[in-house]
Amino acid sequence: MEDEVRELTPWDKVQLSRHPQRPLTIDYIENLFEDFIELHGDRLYGDDPALIGGIGIFKNRGVVVIGHNKGKNVKENVARNFGMPHPEGYRKALRLMRLAERWHLPVISFIDTPGAYPGIGAEERGQAEAIGRNILEAFEIRTPILVVVIGEGGSGGALGIGVGDRILMLENAIYSVISPEGCAAIIWKDSKQAEKAASALKLTAQDLLRFNIIDEIIPEPPGGAHTDMVSTMRTVEEYISKNLEVICSKDIETLLEERYQKVRKIGIFEEKIGAEGRS
């Protein structure tokens, strides 16, 4: 009864993106990569289980993989801090991006986080600095970077590993400057208005494609990515493969220039030409 299926609202997508059965970074790693070797630690302070990384083979090609990782149940989620990284996570990711650069391997980055962790240790160790530096240095990493938003793209915590040459997004994933609940609490002083905020924020893949913030939408099975894991994995693999081909065939100077120009163009405003205010 296809025609009875109503279109999903942004709020539905928020729920789907956070669905407890939704495939996580670890699922993509297990299914799409051969011989994944997890690498740990930022070499500065610690290892962050909320942001995992390592090396592996994707369709006969060596790759570096990084990604936020939530847990599959409460216990795992507590261990992985619900996919909310500390500065160590971002610093590990940068270390692995530098490794990819030296080894001439492309980077595949999976985004799935409610946001960077707001906590005491995170502040003490420079959460803002870690994210800021990753964003800054991503523009000089001399190797292709492919970003896939698989679930929740939570603000700066997502962008910290979100700069790349191609940005893909699953059909029901979200990517937002603030959580709908947080936005509602600020604007309407009521986090129960989150549904309204979800619509206002334009956080769906369809919206972001329209704003040229992402490059392509990866379709999901009708009930969402979790309803048919096999098909989800197959589709994501196909999209990664196709896009990886494109960016790996470009010379690095072109790639860096395009990476720069892509974000340089983002922003919508009016530039008034004329004598107004001019002496």
Add this chain to the structure above:
Amino acid sequence: MHISDWFSRKPKYAVLKPEKREIPEGLWTRCPKCLEILYNKELERNLKVCSKCGYHFKLGAWERIYQLVDDREFYELDENLESVDALPFNDGIYMEKLKEDREKTGLNEAIVTGRGRVEGFETFLGVFDFGFIGGSMASVVGEKVTRLFEYGMRENLPVIIVTATGGARMYEGMLSLMQMAKTNAALNRYRKNGGLFISVLADPSTAGVMASFASQGDVIIAEPGALIGFAGPRVIEQTIKQKLPEGFQSSEFVFQHGMVDMIVERSKLKSTIGRIIRIWKTK
């Protein structure tokens, strides 16, 4: 690319905007920290720092500019960029908010950028105003900051940005978030070309702006007693379900944790910036 060529424009000779920002009314102001009653004229002379306890009052963008540039001469750039309801965000409440804060601050946007001399050195200077939607960054602010780095690169001049901000602006959604990437992309190029970026963190400097260019200065200066960090203290308290210790995320706290180079009192800010530029200029 979308770079306005400031050369082609007629410079705006010291058209200094009248101070529309409300200075505390009347003759006296109470210091919010030590509760001392301060004579306004005296407070102005003291760069809006409490003469009793050293509390640094928040400054409007133009107040800050006047305190930093020589002879009160400043050539504003890109003042013709205007925000639009790009998403649009829930039935025009963004445009209302913009209108309200334009009237309140007399500013067009949350940052004023331009060119001016500091201690005799030509610089590009950008100053945030917390009074304008919490000094938040959306398309216009991101564009102005990006251009400032581009001008700095083209002219081989220092870029100084004073932040007072709550981060990325919700009303422009992901367009705001992506300004973090855009500004940092431009900063990356500016740095590679040997530029000098001095990041001055005023109260408060948090979230999306801190997690982009503000935390990446060649030299980072904090004003005393500013709130500096990634997450706001209320969000942290709600997350960890405990009270934060006194002084958490203060300038002194981030200095102790190695996030800023120095804490500089307002009276010494201009001369400190001048000393840094002087050394950089000998390159």
